[in-house]
Amino acid sequence: DAKTTQPNSMESNEEEPVHLPCNHSTISGTDYIHWYRQLPSQGPEYVIHGLTSNVNNRMASLAIAEDRKSSTLILHRATLRDAAVYYCILTPNAGNMLTFGGGTRLMVKP
Amino acid sequence: NAGVTQTPKFRVLKTGQSMTLLCAQDMNHEYMYWYRQDPGMGLRLIHYSVGEGTTAKGEVPDGYNVSRLKKQNFLLGLESAAPSQTSVYFCASSYPGRGNQPQHFGDGTRLSIL
Numbered sequence: 001d002a003k004t005t006q007p008n009s010m011e012s013n014e015e016e017p018v019h020l021p022c023n024h025s026t027i028s029g030t031d032y033i034h035w036y037r038q039l040p041s042q043g044p045e046y047v048i049h050g051l052t053s054n055v056n057n058r059m060a061s062l063a064i065a066e067d068r069k070s071s072t073l074i075l076h077r078a079t080l081r082d083a084a085v086y087y088c089i090l091t092p093n094a095g096n097m098l099t100f101g102g103g104t105r106l107m108v109k110p
Numbered sequence: 111n112a113g114v115t116q117t118p119k120f121r122v123l124k125t126g127q128s129m130t131l132l133c134a135q136d137m138n139h140e141y142m143y144w145y146r147q148d149p150g151m152g153l154r155l156i157h158y159s160v161g162e163g164t165t166a167k168g169e170v171p172d173g174y175n176v177s178r179l180k181k182q183n184f185l186l187g188l189e190s191a192a193p194s195q196t197s198v199y200f201c202a203s204s205y206p207g208r209g210n211q212p213q214h215f216g217d218g219t220r221l222s223i224l
Contacts, residue, residue, distance in 0.1 A: 031209065032209040036213075043216050043218050044153065044200070044213075044215045046212035049212065051210070091210070096208070096210075096213070098153070098213060102151070
């Protein structure tokens with residue numbers, strides 16, 4: 001399975017945009033890029049996913065590099081509630097399994 | 111709409127005891143999954159099911175059994191609990207997909223084995 005690399009932690013100020021990077025240099029042509037987040041003492045929560053084009057939803061935006069070897073999750077205006085561990089995960093076209101890495105712990109300062 | 115519900119939320123067991131964790135979903139999802147999460151780590155897949163009456167092994171299946179007798183329920187059993195199985199257990203469900211279907215997670219069962 002293709003792996004992802006994320007920074008262990010990042011800090012942001014409240015009400016500022018946050019760009020969470022993810023490298024996936026061994027991604028295959030049919031792998032989807034998913035992002036989940038996990039708030040303290042809760043189960044993971046789906047954020048967004050994409051294949052080749054940039055994607056927007058009510059929670060975030062996903063920017064995918066043209067060569068698909070990296071992607072960036074964008075939170076347009078961080079709130080204290082966005083403090084969580086964010087996981088970037090590749091899912092192969094042949095199934096729907098998720099393989100979680102260590103993720104990025106996002107801390108939001110008031 | 112409850113989504114994915116896990117029962118119980120907390121449990122303490124003694125080594126060698128058995129128990130069953132229940133996961134119920136009301137979204138009519140075909141696929142269901144059991145994960146475990148150890149402190150400071152990401153989730154690891156234990157077993158999963160792609161439909162009623164079917165189950166398959168994930169990354170860390172040893173010491174666990176599962177059953178999917180009804181579409182909406184997925185049971186995880188520990189036959190003889192060991193301290194190494196102390197963890198937080200998460201259940202998830204999704205529609206069938208080729209990598210493009212989000213998984214919906216429950217809030218977890220915190221299991222301690224003494």
